[in-house]
Amino acid sequence: AFGVNVSVCEDCGCISVHYNSCRDRCCPMCQEFPKEKWVDARREDILDAPYFHVVFTVPEELNPIIYSNQKVLYTALYHATSDTLSELAADCKYLGTDIGYICILHTWGSTMNFHPHIHAIVLGGGLDVKNHWKDNGKDFFLPIKIISKTFRGKYMAELKQLWENDRLEFHGSAAPYKNYYTFKELLNTCYTKEWIPYCKKPFDGAESVIRYLGKYTHRIAISNYRIKGMTESTVTFSAKDYKNQGHWKEITLSGEEFIRRFLMHVPPKRFVRIRHYGLLSSRNKKKQIALCRNILGCKKYISKLKDMDAPAIIRLLYNKDICKCSSCGGKIIPLPTEQHFIKPKPHMLC
Template sequence: MNDITVQDIFLRFYEDFRKLHSVSPGQDRTALCIMKCKTPEMGANVSECPECHLRKIHYNSCRNRFCTMCQAMDVDKWIDLQQENVLDVPYFHAVFTIPEELYALTYSNQKLLYDTMYHAVSSTLKELSSDSKHLGARIGFICVLHTWGSKMNYHPHIHTIILGGGLDERNHWKDKGKKFFFPVKVLSAVFKKYYLQELKMLREKELLEYHGSANTFMNHYAFKELLDLCYEKKWISYIKPAFQGASSVIHYLGRYTHRIAISNRRIVEMDEKNVTYLVKDYKNKGHWKSITIPGTEFIRRFLMHVLPKGFVRLRHYGILSCRIKKDKMTLCRNLLGCRQYLSKLRGMNTEQVMMALYHIDICKCPECGAHMSSYRMRGHYMLC
């Protein structure tokens, strides 16, 4: 079984990469986190058995959101908490993308133009859902930004999980069963309208920056040509079928909300110069195939997807927004007559969570069954 990790690749190639490329402080911090994750430098929790003197050392995770070794428990805890806000109604998965002609400008203005994508998605869904021709209700939805394609190429897009109904002006529940509310062509056109409106506004206020291949758009006429091309082009959005039951929604959400550009299980091989990993071949029905690239190129692609510091990737809107979610979900459950799913992990400490999720008693000696005492060793490199 392959045991090569993203950490191994960074340890081997990161210094060579830094000789070839400049990195932002956020990218460098992420790289250091990945290289030092679960090593003595991050500190450790030490457990000792007073009876048989067994000693176990558990090195701390770096807690960086882009680290491939730090996501498992966070995903499981997040999924558990989300159960409290899921209804037994259809949910839909919509994906919003922008044309590749906008990629260079977007990468030069990541925070601004990622925010613009969220704003355009939110305005699109709110406008269409409030229209009685489509639904005539206030819906709820969750957005999460992904910036990569299967090859770790730059491909910003937003995954949106949409509640299959909403509350009308009289606070009555309204839905269309398993039928999605809006035609996909309308969805794409309205998203394009809102995105380009905000892009023009940012240009007029001189808030955009132009780096690398985006430098050409500093010119007024080049920028106008870009806008004209984007207006003429067909934007692609698509809808996946409704989920089967509330539990499938929860686990599906977990797959998307904490995903990063590549997982360790997709890495096939590493040698002195190259890395081989699996990608989906969409020209061949999405079957997996392996590609090989230089290790420094692998790191370049990985670090492209490190988001700006403090950027919120997971956002809730409508009746699922954090400010009103508790009251609106209670109302919706009462109107629909569906039960509330309760969190199993709320209020638990780490030991209790480990037992509840993985049936591992970290306080019990695996050799003799005695209660293990534990203490913490502080590391030299506390990053996150």
């Protein structure tokens, strides 16, 4: 569908075919490049300081409403997360500084079920009013109970506001909540429930933050390696079984069900999934991060991939020269389009 480039080797006449990438941000195959470039650029703002990983989730009772109102209620997740983190960090009871963090929305659980949550990568320190660096060492600077309560309050307030302003829609499994009392009851249930955000094991230095970012940021629903097999009508993939201590198990679904689950996780059009806040927001980053770096005495990493084109990046990362013949190393030249006698095989696109 996206065409091919066919080239021929000047020396041995060997023909090579490169399929064009679809570049879709949901395509598990086409995200490798944007990911590498993005991660490489992020390295420039990583400091030698403590980083934490907090996951913000909502009670599953809200899933139908969220699925039916993805744009506004995903956005509300970012609002609640960032207001919680920024406000609490600025509170002198805790850290009393401006902090920085990156929020990434995931909408899937291990079986590609609908499970919206936000991963926040938090730089656990910042500058106080006198521009002094402050952090809490290896311990997270906020009690998780306080985070939980604050986050719940903020998310519910925005949800309620949207509801009162008639901004919510009720499709599919959300239809029963059109009823005033049913919705009211849902709000009550969610208010009384304990919300369980959790703080994962802190990152072990800047390098592990980078590795994490590379693994989780540019992914939708499932990575290719988890797909174990396919038949005419089914797909088998591995998933973590949380009822069994997180051991891996294999799940087989019909092709339609697999696609249905995958498509639930395509974000709304032009929706920004990775957002930067505080010290790490683009507005502040250059000046503030440079200041922090100086105060902390960290070396600056200079992006390697920023101005490189695709062949140069492939050469650097995979040590492979796509401008040379793969059989003899000779020079390859593009074959004129009218001589493209090879039809792309559908399963090889991207």
